[in-house]
Amino acid sequence: MQTAFTLLIFPGLGFIVLCAWLFDWLDRRIIARFQGRVGPPWYQPVADFIKLLAKEDILSTGINPALSTALPVLSLASVLTVSLYIPVARTAPVSFEGDLIVVLFLLSIPALAYFLAGWISGGVYGILGANRSLLQYFSYEVPFLMALSGPAILGNSWRIAQIAQQQVGTTWNLALQPLGFILAVVGLIGKLKRDPLDIPKAKSEVVGGSLTEYSGRKLALWHLAMDMQTVLGIFLLINLFLGGTSASPLWGGLGFVLKALGIVLLLSTASVLYARLRIDQLANLGWRVLAPLALMQLAATIWMGG
Amino acid sequence: MKSDKMIIPIGPQHPLLKEPIAFTLTVEGERVMEAGMRMGYVHRGIERLAQERSYVQTIHLVERVCGICSHVHATTYCQGVEALLGLEIPPRAQYLRALLCELERIHSHLLWLGVLGKNLGLDTIFMYAWRDREIVLDIMEDLSGGRVSHAINVIGGVRSDVDEAHCDEILRQLDLLTEPLARLVGLVEHERTLKARTQNVGHLSLEQIRRYCVVGPVARASGLDVDLRRDMPKAPYTDLSFKVITHTAGDVWARTLVRMQEAVESVRLCREILAQLPDGPISVKAKRRVPPGEVVSRAEAPRGELIYYIRSDGSEKPARLKIRTPTLTTLITLPEQLREVNMADVPAVLSGVDLCIACADR
Amino acid sequence: MVNWARRKSLWVLHYNSGGCNGCDIEILDLLTPRYDVERLGILKEASPRHADVLLCTGPVTRQSRDRMRRIYAQIPAPKWVVVIGSCGSSGGVFQGAPSVMGGVDQLLPVDMYVPGCPARPEAIIDAMAQLMEAIA
Amino acid sequence: MTHSLETILEALQATFPALSLDTRAMLTDETVISVPGDVLTEVVGELIESFDFYHLTTITGLDTGEGLVLLYHFWNIHGLTLYVALPYTEARVPTLTELIPGVAMYEREIHEMLGVDFTGLETSAPFLLPDDWDDTLPLRKQAVESEDEV
Numbered sequence: 001m002q003t004a005f006t007l008l009i010f011p012g013l014g015f016i017v018l019c020a021w022l023f024d025w026l027d028r029r030i031i032a033r034f035q036g037r038v039g040p041p042w043y044q045p046v047a048d049f050i051k052l053l054a055k056e057d058i059l060s061t062g063i064n065p066a067l068s069t070a071l072p073v074l075s076l077a078s079v080l081t082v083s084l085y086i087p088v089a090r091t092a093p094v095s096f097e098g099d100l101i102v103v104l105f106l107l108s109i110p111a112l113a114y115f116l117a118g119w120i121s122g123g124v125y126g127i128l129g130a131n132r133s134l135l136q137y138f139s140y141e142v143p144f145l146m147a148l149s150g151p152a153i154l155g156n157s158w159r160i161a162q163i164a165q166q167q168v169g170t171t172w173n174l175a176l177q178p179l180g181f182i183l184a185v186v187g188l189i190g191k192l193k194r195d196p197l198d199i200p201k202a203k204s205e206v207v208g209g210s211l212t213e214y215s216g217r218k219l220a221l222w223h224l225a226m227d228m229q230t231v232l233g234i235f236l237l238i239n240l241f242l243g244g245t246s247a248s249p250l251w252g253g254l255g256f257v258l259k260a261l262g263i264v265l266l267l268s269t270a271s272v273l274y275a276r277l278r279i280d281q282l283a284n285l286g287w288r289v290l291a292p293l294a295l296m297q298l299a300a301t302i303w304m305g306g
Numbered sequence: 307m308k309s310d311k312m313i314i315p316i317g318p319q320h321p322l323l324k325e326p327i328a329f330t331l332t333v334e335g336e337r338v339m340e341a342g343m344r345m346g347y348v349h350r351g352i353e354r355l356a357q358e359r360s361y362v363q364t365i366h367l368v369e370r371v372c373g374i375c376s377h378v379h380a381t382t383y384c385q386g387v388e389a390l391l392g393l394e395i396p397p398r399a400q401y402l403r404a405l406l407c408e409l410e411r412i413h414s415h416l417l418w419l420g421v422l423g424k425n426l427g428l429d430t431i432f433m434y435a436w437r438d439r440e441i442v443l444d445i446m447e448d449l450s451g452g453r454v455s456h457a458i459n460v461i462g463g464v465r466s467d468v469d470e471a472h473c474d475e476i477l478r479q480l481d482l483l484t485e486p487l488a489r490l491v492g493l494v495e496h497e498r499t500l501k502a503r504t505q506n507v508g509h510l511s512l513e514q515i516r517r518y519c520v521v522g523p524v525a526r527a528s529g530l531d532v533d534l535r536r537d538m539p540k541a542p543y544t545d546l547s548f549k550v551i552t553h554t555a556g557d558v559w560a561r562t563l564v565r566m567q568e569a570v571e572s573v574r575l576c577r578e579i580l581a582q583l584p585d586g587p588i589s590v591k592a593k594r595r596v597p598p599g600e601v602v603s604r605a606e607a608p609r610g611e612l613i614y615y616i617r618s619d620g621s622e623k624p625a626r627l628k629i630r631t632p633t634l635t636t637l638i639t640l641p642e643q644l645r646e647v648n649m650a651d652v653p654a655v656l657s658g659v660d661l662c663i664a665c666a667d668r
Numbered sequence: 669m670v671n672w673a674r675r676k677s678l679w680v681l682h683y684n685s686g687g688c689n690g691c692d693i694e695i696l697d698l699l700t701p702r703y704d705v706e707r708l709g710i711l712k713e714a715s716p717r718h719a720d721v722l723l724c725t726g727p728v729t730r731q732s733r734d735r736m737r738r739i740y741a742q743i744p745a746p747k748w749v750v751v752i753g754s755c756g757s758s759g760g761v762f763q764g765a766p767s768v769m770g771g772v773d774q775l776l777p778v779d780m781y782v783p784g785c786p787a788r789p790e791a792i793i794d795a796m797a798q799l800m801e802a803i804a
Numbered sequence: 805m806t807h808s809l810e811t812i813l814e815a816l817q818a819t820f821p822a823l824s825l826d827t828r829a830m831l832t833d834e835t836v837i838s839v840p841g842d843v844l845t846e847v848v849g850e851l852i853e854s855f856d857f858y859h860l861t862t863i864t865g866l867d868t869g870e871g872l873v874l875l876y877h878f879w880n881i882h883g884l885t886l887y888v889a890l891p892y893t894e895a896r897v898p899t900l901t902e903l904i905p906g907v908a909m910y911e912r913e914i915h916e917m918l919g920v921d922f923t924g925l926e927t928s929a930p931f932l933l934p935d936d937w938d939d940t941l942p943l944r945k946q947a948v949e950s951e952d953e954v
Binding site: 028032035036037038039040041043044046047048049050051054055056057058125203204207208211212213214215216219 | 670673700707709714715720742
């Protein structure tokens with residue numbers, strides 16, 4: 001019974017979906033306030049989701065129906081399994097040595113599913129969006145992994161819960177590895193295809209990217225998977241860099257919420273400030289700037305953590 | 307990734323284009339090899355319609371050639387007909403027309419900046435530019451009653467007048483506009499990612515500009531020092547002092563700078579016009595029948611040189627009305643600009659030339 | 669419940685079938701801070717697959733007639749058509765031109781007409797509000 | 805180094821004796837030179853090279869009831885228009901695309917609207933008119949009259 005609760009309600013499905021909608025609403029609201037606008041009401045993500053569920057689901061000819069429905073479900077499933085390993089209130093439903101690597105692998109499945117969705121959609125914009133999402137995947141993934149392995153080396157363990165545990169009370173990894181945190185945030189922006197790096201789904205260049213042909217329920221699943229990925233990315237960063245949930249229940253919970261809102265604010269300001277980069281600029285930024293920095297960061301942690 | 311040729315339609319319906327025009331880009335990998343273009347989606351046969359309407363009705367037709375620069379079209383048309391009639395319109399009317407022309411230039415350039423920002427993924431500039439543009443629209447609405455199509459022109463002068471209190475109100479709103487406009491210009495000049503997306507993109511050399519007879523800010527950004535307000539000055543511009551802004555880089559970034567500095571210059575010009583506003587009547591009675599003759603009337607629209615050729619055969623209806631809008635010249639250079647361009651730069655190039663398809667298709 | 673969701677989240681697709689882009693600018697104005705339709709849940713979408721409401725402007729020129737039918741077919745049901753400006757309603761000032769077919773209602777079933785040349789942003793928001801009541 | 809108009813007119817008169825310079829100026833500072841069709845390309849070439857009149861604003865095509873007329877509007881601080889009269893039957897003019905690459909658009913439009921065919925200009929695709937246009941020439945006089953009676 002207890003595992004059913006943790007699976008379905010608290011750190012599991014219910015909590016993550018609610019957080020996804022809350023963060024999505026917060027993000028759109030903050031961006032609107034930056035631009036001098038009012039921004040959508042609180043129930044907007046819920047209304048969008050229900051409306052999309054009730055919309056007709058057009059399947060354009062030439063798309064293999066089974067695969068095109070399987071992809072959003074696959075990416076949703078992989079994102080949900082990630083929520084098992086990330087400790088929210090000091091307890092992670094499942095935690096074992098090396099779950100950080102499993103989480104990183106599971107987080108990259110939606111990116112590949114997005115690529116495949118564009119590839120099978122057959123439309124010109126779909127293929128173009130798919131090519132770009134693959135190009136983008138290669139340019140942000142390596143610095144992202146290196147940045148996240150920094151804290152693991154420092155805490156010399158690959159278990160997220162343990163890494164978070166070590167930071168409670170002592171200095172956060174953010175203080176020890178500020179560069180690693182920045183690289184991780186940039187990698188997260190790339191993975192979530194958020195505004196400065198939303199090249200695969202750029203409205204003005206490739207209409208809808210891989211999702212141009214999707215409508216109705218499948219589109220709702222895609223959006224939900226994207227939002228949940230945002231939530232879990234933020235929780236992952238909190239546990240690795242900002243010390244996870246600290247000891248006392250009241251202070252720990254509040255601290256966790258504040259840290260999460262801080263990162264959402266950070267992501268929103270990034271998307272308001274910068275114009276979208278070109279795909280070759282991103283690749284060149286990824287390999288000429290981010291990767292060497294990540295290497296330097298790793299060398300410093302190994303030499304320091306040792 | 308298969309790297310054979312792919313045909314990408316930037317079709318009549320595309321978020322990049324406000325209006326329908328069909329580009330077909332043959333792309334290899336990420337590089338555009340060839341750009342084809344099909345116009346005519348917005349062709350309403352205005353020149354044909356004008357032959358079936360009287361001179362007065364044609365004013366309303368001509369104002370709807372393009373929603374952004376409707377006043378300049380009406381002004382050029384009325385100046386042509388007044389030249390045919392041999393009418394000398396009162397100086398106050400000329401000043402009021404010039405005032406609205408300059409306001410329309412500011413609103414057109416701010417609108418363009420917003421669209422450029424939106425196409426490059428920086429929605430903030432779109433929101434800020436269009437929010438400040440609302441001030442200009444309010445001024446135009448107070449002046450003529452209409453936000454976008456003003457219908458302030460009549461043959462022989464202007465329809466609505468401006469009294470003393472109204473002038474101060476406009477000056478106050480202009481002051482309200484200068485500070486955000488200066489902030490926008492500063493933002494555009496120092497925004498690194500915007501500069502990265504627009505520098506040496508869609509480059510046009512001065513030689514190409516001369517060969518393709520390109521006009522307007524696109525030409526001035528490549529160093530062509532031509533501005534009809536100074537080279538063929540009509541009434542108010544003779545005693546207004548303003549400088550023509552040119553750059554030499556000739557890419558989308560130089561065009562941004564030219565347009566933004568022109569907007570700032572136009573705000574200053576509006577103040578000067580209001581300061582020297584002569585008093586007197588605002589319109590002169592015009593006969594319905596126009597004596598036979600032909601005239602070419604030119605004006606400087608926000609996008610460049612606008613030509614009206616009007617031929618009258620003494621009846622109430624114009625025998626022939628030819629409109630040549632500035633966007634046509636930039637459309638000619640587009641296939642040349644788009645060749646060898648990275649696919650991700652296409653939005654920057656397309657929004658850099660400030661396309662107004664309704665103008666081009668007539 | 670579903671109707672509430674449909675009312676609160678109208679995704680809009682804009683197509684200009686030959687107009688003078690006065691109305692298109694007023695539609696883009698809706699997104700800007702002064703009118704800001706995002707607070708009503710209205711988003712401007714890029715692909716017909718994601719849209720609910722088709723905003724048409726301009727008299728239908730013969731060249732963009734079949735393109736318009738295709739776009740209308742691509743939008744998943746339930747869908748609505750709102751015509752902005754007098755050109756879309758009746759051909760407006762370009763009536764009688766050989767290459768213009770006149771109003772949009774000759775082509776698509778229209779739910780809402782917004783008068784005005786160009787239609788004011790407030791009039792468009794009022795039309796969307798009435799459309800929302802019509803959905804309930 | 806903009807030459808004054810008079811020097812240009814004399815120079816053109818010297819090189820092209822067949823030119824009848826009925827310089828009836830249009831009302832707004834525009835001098836008109838009537839040029840026979842076949843010598844058009846040489847005159848334009850001369851204008852561009854020696855007198856720096858590179859800027860062709862547009863070509864106006866009109867139907868005056870007796871025949872078709874093409875007006876080539878040039879501009880360099882002053883306006884200069886070349887007036888080319890063409891009979892209905894044999895409306896043929898050489899194209900200027902080698903001298904001024906952008907002129908193809910104006911020529912294709914006139915070809916569509918008035919039926920003047922420009923030798924050397926590929927005019928397969930319709931330019932402004934819809935694809936399914938039943939190829940009546942919209943700007944021809946009789947097209948407009950027939951519209952009124954019906």
